[in-house]
Amino acid sequence: MINEFELSDETPVYVISVAAQLSGLHPQTLRAYDRMGLVSPGRAVGRGRRYSLRDILVLREVQRLSQEEGVNLSGIKRILALEDEERRSRLRLAETQAEIVRLRAELESTRAVAARLAGLLRSSSRGGALVPVRAAGGTSAARPAHLPPAPSAPAAASGNAPLDGPPAGSRAPTEIRRDTGDG
Numbered sequence: 001m002i003n004e005f006e007l008s009d010e011t012p013v014y015v016i017s018v019a020a021q022l023s024g025l026h027p028q029t030l031r032a033y034d035r036m037g038l039v040s041p042g043r044a045v046g047r048g049r050r051y052s053l054r055d056i057l058v059l060r061e062v063q064r065l066s067q068e069e070g071v072n073l074s075g076i077k078r079i080l081a082l083e084d085e086e087r088r089s090r091l092r093l094a095e096t097q098a099e100i101v102r103l104r105a106e107l108e109s110t111r112a113v114a115a116r117l118a119g120l121l122r123s124s125s126r127g128g129a130l131v132p133v134r135a136a137g138g139t140s141a142a143r144p145a146h147l148p149p150a151p152s153a154p155a156a157a158s159g160n161a162p163l164d165g166p167p168a169g170s171r172a173p174t175e176i177r178r179d180t181g182d183g
Contacts, residue, residue, distance in 0.1 A: 012042030012050035019051035023059035030059065038062055038077055 041049040
């Protein structure tokens with residue numbers, strides 16, 4: 001995490017003369033590239049250009065493509081746009097994969113709670129009565145004596161959530177059946 005006093009590769013800090021030296025290009029060339037949209041630096045309060053380390057690396061790549069590969073400036077602009085699009089796509093893919101992992105874990109937790117509730121309902125199908133698990137207002141009701149104690153925090157962290165309530169963000173029944181022994 002970057003705070004306001006730390007610099008990243010995206011932080012515009014270099015004035016045009018320094019950026020020109022670091023990239024090996026003339027300041028007029030940097031201005032022309034800015035006008036063409038090849039490399040658009042940030043702006044200071046007085047509207048002066050400020051280049052980031054990433055901008056300087058892009059300027060070096062523009063120079064390499066132009067001199068070593070013989071690519072014209074419109075081709076370079078297209079290459080840079082495609083590389084930026086690929087970078088954004090990779091970021092979106094990573095975010096999507098992280099979301100899938102989170103949703104799979106939530107699904108498994110929900111399945112485990114549903115299986116435990118189904119087991120309780122099956123075991124008490126001989127005419128059990130419903131016992132509130134939560135009191136009105138969302139607070140936990142007193143646990144009946146015949147139910148086992150709620151698991152401790154480590155059990156909840158391992159995916160075996162206590163029967164006191166649903167996992168965060170889910171809706172679960174607010175009552176469970178209690179076996180009355182009539183059967």
